[in-house]
Amino acid sequence: MAYQSGLMAIGALGDETRRAIFERLAVHPAAVNEIAATLPVSRPAVSQHLRVLKEAGLVTQTRDGARRIYRLDPRGVGRMRDWLDSHWTFALDAFKDLADAEEGEEP
Numbered sequence: 001m002a003y004q005s006g007l008m009a010i011g012a013l014g015d016e017t018r019r020a021i022f023e024r025l026a027v028h029p030a031a032v033n034e035i036a037a038t039l040p041v042s043r044p045a046v047s048q049h050l051r052v053l054k055e056a057g058l059v060t061q062t063r064d065g066a067r068r069i070y071r072l073d074p075r076g077v078g079r080m081r082d083w084l085d086s087h088w089t090f091a092l093d094a095f096k097d098l099a100d101a102e103e104g105e106e107p
């Protein structure tokens with residue numbers, strides 16, 4: 001399950017606008033109107049992107065009166081990092097094997 005949710009999170013960030021929203025929320029939690037004011041897309045489009053990020057487990061929302069404040073969900077970011085780390089381990093192992101093989105060869 002964690003593998004799939006990490007992969008889903010990576011996929012959600014494949015869109016340039018969602019990445020911009022994600023990066024904005026990494027700096028400071030914000031409401032939809034605040035986010036939309038900084039992007040060249042409409043407020044409804046920002047809401048749709050936030051829904052995708054929320055379904056991917058990357059953001060959460062809390063109510064503040066009539067507004068919903070969005071922030072990064074550290075659990076989702078952690079699952080994404082775990083997914084990346086699992087591949088990083090394989091990449092490092094492959095690099096070590098390559099370096100060991102080349103070390104045994106003479107120029």
